Each structure stands twice: as structure tokens, then as C-alpha cells.
């Protein structure tokens with residue numbers, strides 16, 4: 001979107017992201033099977049009549065028999081879409097779908113967007129009020145001030161479920177958390193700081209109110225709108241603004257900022273100028289929160305005042321002060337205790353919980369991923385959105401505050417147990433993947449895309465580069481530039497292209513490969529032909545010569561053929577047998593299956609190796625490994641002639657004294673279904689397995705492909721493990737985004 005370190009994507013990629021596959025960002029997934037006549041009879045007529053009657057008799061039963069209790073509506077009329085202004089209900093839909101997805105991703109709250117085509121306050125209120133039976137909570141979004149105040153207040157009075165205007169209270173909570181910490185760092189007390197709030201709308205007024213409630217002095221706050229200072233006696237202001245009108249003779253933002261400690265921007269792009277920043281107090285605190293473009297870019301603010309603490313609403317700079325840190329977790333807590341509303345006690349509890357998190361030591365995986373100073377300090381005053389601790393800490397704080405303040409209709413007795421259940425609600429793989437992406441952005445690597453002439457590969461390379469994950473090194477002929485141009489790249493020469501026909505590296509490559517293969521029956525001229533004509537050979541040689549950190553291929557050859565070509569250039573790591581892992585990712589579980597790609601009849605020792613190495617990958621992806629060695633046979637029943645290698649693998653692991661659970665032989669239902677597992681109390685698995693080591697390539701490969709085609713789960717891989725350099729071979733059907741994921745996992749050495 002622009003030209004500095006924050007560049008993440010082009011407009012074209014943003015559009016493609018939204019249009020690719022199923023348009024938009026959400027779909028509805030059935031949570032009950034609907035396959036048989038009997039399912040139909042239960043789910044619909046006549047079975048459905050039974051819960052209908054139960055709810056008619058006791059409305060609270062709706063929480064037991066329908067999705068209401070975990071369902072939040074994100075509702076807007078599009079009158080204040082981010083900082084873009086009033087662009088109408090329809091145009092707000094991408095933002096509202098986005099918020100719905102964030103609810104699901106961060107807090108497992110089901111959510112749907114609703115855009116109402118009206119600017120009439122009463123019609124809006126009536127429409128929302130009528131929806132009370134459907135939802136467990138209402139998240140109002142991007143509705144402009146002052147209408148939003150009337151809308152929210154009236155709905156809170158009329159509805160018996162939480163109603164929360166995110167731009168007001170979500171923003172205020174996160175701003176308060178950030179401000180508490182910024183003040184701590186600059187040794188300021190809340191009752192001393194002088195604050196200028198730029199913007200006098202929904203977010204600005206709610207932030208000001210919360211700050212004042214937390215101890216900031218009224219006469220220390222000056223609020224401005226587009227016309228300048230909101231001063232006492234100014235005539236063109238509304239009642240909500242006049243409550244914060246300052247007794248001052250300052251009239252412009254520039255004058256207001258003279259000597260101020262804090263700038264809170266909730267207005268529009270570019271409203272804060274470097275000259276104004278220079279005139280602020282020592283160690284100024286600058287929260288430039290307008291989206292998508294802040295009031296000032298951090299690099300400009302820092303250039304004007306190197307001693308400033310700067311935060312924005314964006315994810316591509318340190319200190320993201322954005323309500324995404326709040327609303328998913330606040331609703332999680334409120335829904336879980338069936339709170340009838342979200343009151344100040346719950347908001348303040350959330351603000352303190354978030355502020356407190358930033359002051360604690362950051363978990364290794366988060367620190368490693370973000371790569372920047374994640375020690376409490378000027379560059380880290382607020383947790384990053386992908387910090388998995390948010391889900392554990394914030395809902396629990398909100399739920400407790402709801403109980404203490406009498407809003408919980410279903411209190412939670414065991415808060416510790418609740419915290420644990422929160423953690424289990426999210427699949428660690430998703431957060432590890434997010435962190436892997438962040439890690440790639442923090443430490444961008446060079447990745448060879450060996451099939452640079454393929455459109456899908458070029459789209460992946462563009463996404464990889466524009467996402468800031470690293471530098472794609474393309475293998476292909478000059479015509480790649482035309483293809484890049486056709487994909488909307490204005491200056492394709494920004495992409496590094498290696499063409500074997502003209503590459504000055506070819507003689508060195510031929511020497512290297514000839515030395516490697518001369519005693520394996522290859523003539524020098526065969527080697528020359530391979531280097532010139534085989535993109536996988538050429539790409540792998542680029543990796544061997546140190547031209548890049550990792551390589552990705554796979555879309556133009558069968559997996560086995562690509563592997564053969566790669567192995568001509570790159571060996572297995574010392575004492576390792578290369579093998580493949582498919583990762584199946586569901587909403588709340590992840591299963592690793594190995595070896596799905598290389599070894600047809602592994603020995604017991606190899607099976608043990610696969611288990612150990614897959615366990616290491618699983619740990620890097622945030623899972624405590626539990627290995628099941630699969631078979632048709634359950635602990636010797638029925639007997640079989642091909643069970644020895646599995647038994648050997650178990651004995652081998654016994655001897656190695658590994659630090660994870662493993663058991664076998666067993667079929668998948670015993671490995672994955674706790675009820676089945678319970679039939680074998682001697683089994684050394686404390687919970688269902690998450691790593692399935694298959695007895696041979698036939699079963700492994702077939703299972704992985706069946707699950708990919710029929711299972712409806714997200715599949716990552718196959719990941720190639722055990723090579724001396726990070727190489728990944730994607731399936732021929734891989735999409736651009738699957739290629740990017742593999743490239744990121746390869747570059748970050750998570751798949752290794």
C-alpha cells in the first residue's frame with residue numbers, strides 16, 4: 001500500500017485475497033451431521049419440535065439447544081468505516097466480515113456480520129432490538145458519533161444481552177491499557193498527564209471518558225475536531241462533546257499540543273505534523289490510532305522526537321493499539337458467564353489484564369516470532385494480537401468482573417479450570433502458523449521458487465515478497481517478467497530472476513554437481529544438460545551455492561520425481577532418513593501423519609526416527625506430542641505378519657528414553673477416540689494421539705490424500721523432513737497460499 005517498511009500487500013493482492021475461492025471471508029459450517037434420514041428427522045421435522053417446545057417452556061434453554069450462546073452479531077450501518085468515513089452499509093461489509101472472522105480466530109466466538117441500510121437512529125435501534133432472540137451478544141461497529149451514543153445507550157436499556165459499541169469501549173479499553181503502561185515507562189502518574197485527544201467522535205469520546213474515570217484530570221484534557229479545539233462556549237458542538245469542552249484559550253491542534261504529554265489520535269490520516277510533535281513535552285506519548293492510515297507514521301514521529309513512545313492501530317509497527325486486542329476476549333468472557341451486559345467493571349478488568357500481560361515476560365514462541373524487542377519498554381507497551389495468553393487471561397478477568405458486579409447469570413465456579421478450557425479452545429497450530437509468519441517478517445529469508453514460470457508460483461512469490469516474509473528468488477526465463485507484469489507488478493525487475501541459460505553461476509554448478517555424481521554414472525555433458533534444463537536441479541544448486549536460505553518446488557512434477565531431482569543435489573541430513581509429514585488442522589485439533597511421502601516399507605528403527613522427528617516438529621508447532629503407531633491390529637489382535645516393524649519401533653523408543661508418550665500398535669479409532677482408548681487402560685497415552693505414525697507408505701499416503709480430498713480439514717504439507725538444507729516439495733495441486741505457508745515453514749526451519 002505504500003513505500004516503506006510497513007508495505008505488506010498491494011491493492012491487487014487485497015482484492016484477490018477477498019475474491020479468491022469462495023468470495024468474502026466467512027461461511028457457515030454445520031456442527032451436526034446431516035447425512036442420514038434419521039439425522040434429518042432429528043435436526044429438522046419432526047425432531048426439532050422437541051427443543052422448540054423446551055425453549056417455549058423455558059427461554060434459557062435456547063442456550064442449550066441452539067447456537068445463540070456463542071453467537072455474536074457484528075452490526076454496522078457504515079457511517080464511520082474505520083477512518084474512511086461514511087461509505088454506506090454495503091461498503092462496510094468487508095470490515096464487518098473481518099471482525100466476525102477475528103471473533104472466531106482469536107476467541108472461538110461464532111459471529112456473523114449484519115449491515116443495516118439506514119442512517120435513521122430509530123429504525124436502526126428497532127432492527128437490532130428485534131434480533132435479540134438470535135444472538136448471545138451484539139457488537140456495534142463503525143457507526144458514527146453522535147448517533148452511536150443514542151443507539152448503544154437505548155439498545156443497552158432495551159436488550160437483555162451484552163450490547164457493546166466496539167469503537168467506543170473496545171478502543172477505550174486498549175487505549176487505557178497502553179496509556180497505563182506508557183505512563184509507567186515515562187514515570188508519569190495518570191493524574192498528572194496532559195492529554196490532547198484529536199477526534200471528537202465515538203472512539204475519542206469513549207476513550208476520554210474512560211481515562212477520566214481512571215484518574216486523568218478533566219482540566220488536563222483538550223479535545224479537538226477538524227475545526228480545532230473543543231472549548232467551552234463553542235457553539236457547533238453536540239452534548240457529548242460539550243461534556244469535554246476545555247476551559248482554554250488555545251484554539252488549534254498546534255496550540256493544544258504545546259507542552260502536552262500525550263497525543264491520542266482517533267481522527268484521520270496525517271492529522272499530526274512533525275512540527276507539532278516537536279513541541280510536545282519530553283518523552284511524549286503518541287497514539288496515532290486512525291485506520292488504516294495513522295495520524296502520523298511512527299518513523300516521522302520518531303524522527304521529530306526520538307524520545308517519543310509511539311503506537312498505531314496497525315499490525316505492521318510495534319505497539320498496535322487496536323480494539324482487536326479486546327472485543328474477541330471481552331465477548332468470550334461475557335458469553336461464558338451469560339452476562340446480561342458489559343459494564344465498566346468488566347471493561348476496567350480487561351484493560352488491567354491487557355496492561356499487565358505486556359509487563360510480564362513474553363513466551364518464547366511469541367518473542368521468537370516477532371523478533372523485535374518484546375521486553376516491556378517503549379517498543380512494547382501492549383501485547384501483540386497473536387499472543388496466545390490474551391485468550392487465557394482477558395476472558396477470565398472479564399468473567400470474574402461480571403460475576404463480582406452481579407451481571408453473570410451463569411457464574412463459573414472453577415476459574416482455574418475455566419482458564420485451562422480457554423487455552424484448549426484455540427488450536428495452537430493456528431497461532432503457531434501466525435507466529436511463523438510473523439517470524440518470517442521479523443527475519444526475512446531468501447527462498448528459491450524453482451518453478452518461477454508457473455502462474456501459481458509467481459502469485460505465491462508475489463505474496464511472499466509483498467507480505468514481507470522474505471525475498472523470492474525465481475528460477476525461469478526472461479518471459480517471467482512479462483508474466484509478473486500481467487499479474488500487476490509495475491516493475492518486475494525488482495524480482496530476482498535466475499535463468500540457467502545465462503546464469504554466470506552455471507560453471508560453478510556444473511563443477512559442483514559433476515564432483516558429486518561422477519562416480520554415480522553421470523558424464524559431464526549430462527550434468528551440463530541437467531543444470532541447464534532441470535529447474536529443480538538448478539534451483540537446488542542455487543541453494544547449495546548459498547544463493548538462498550530455502551527452496552520450494554513441486555507444482556510441475558510428481559512429488560516423487562521432484563524428490564529424485566532434488567536428491568541429486570542435496571543429501572539427507574547426517575544420520576537421517578528423509579520423510580514426509582501431512583498436518584491436518586481442525587478448529588480445535590491438529591494431527592500429524594507420517595511418513596506420507598518417501599519410505600515404502602520403513603524398518604522399526606526408521607519408524608522410531610519418524611516418531612521422534614515428527615514429535616520435534618509438533619513441539620515447534622505448539623503441541624505436546626503423543627504418538628500412536630497405527631495398524632489394523634490392536635495390541636496383537638488380530639495377529640498379523642507385518643507387525644514386527646511396529647513392535648521394533650516401540651522397543652527402539654523404549655531404549656532411547658524419549659520425552660514424549662508413544663504407544664502401539666493400534667487402529668486410528670483407538671488412537672483418536674478417548675472412549676475406545678479407555679478400553680485399553682494399560683495404554684501409555686494420557687489423551688488421544690496427535691501424531692499418527694503409519695506402518696508403511698501405502699497406508700500413510702492413502703490416508704493423507706483421502707483426508708485432503710474428503711475430510712474437509714485444512715491440510716499443511718506434505719512437509720519434507722530430514723534434508724541437509726531446507727527444501728520443501730509442495731503437492732502439484734498446491735494453491736498460492738499453500739506455497740507461501742510451506743515457504744514460510746521452510747525459511748523458519750519449522751519444517752526441517
Ligand SMILES: NC(=O)C1=CN([C@@H]2O[C@H](COP(=O)(O)OP(=O)(O)OC[C@H]3O[C@@H](n4cnc5c(N)ncnc54)[C@H](OP(=O)(O)O)[C@@H]3O)[C@@H](O)[C@H]2O)C=CC1
Nearest residue numbers: 080082083145200201202203225226267290291313322323
Ligand atoms: N485503533 C483502533 O482500535 C481504533 C481506531 N479508530 C479510528 O478512529 C477514527 C475515528 O473513528 P470513530 O470515532 O469511530 O469515527 P466518528 O465518525 O465517530 O468520529 C470521527 C471524528 O474524527 C474527527 N476528525 C476527522 N478528521 C479529523 C482531522 N483531520 N482532525 C481532527 N479531527 C478529525 C471528526 O471530526 P469532525 O466532526 O470535525 O469531522 C470526528 O469527531 C478512525 O480513523 C478509526 O479508524 C476507531 C476505533 C478503533
Ligand SMILES: CC(=O)C(=O)O
Nearest residue numbers: 082083167291322323
Ligand atoms: C479498529 C477499528 O475498529 C476502526 O478503526 O474502526
Ligand SMILES: [Mg+2]
Nearest residue numbers: 082141142167
Ligand atoms: Mg471500528
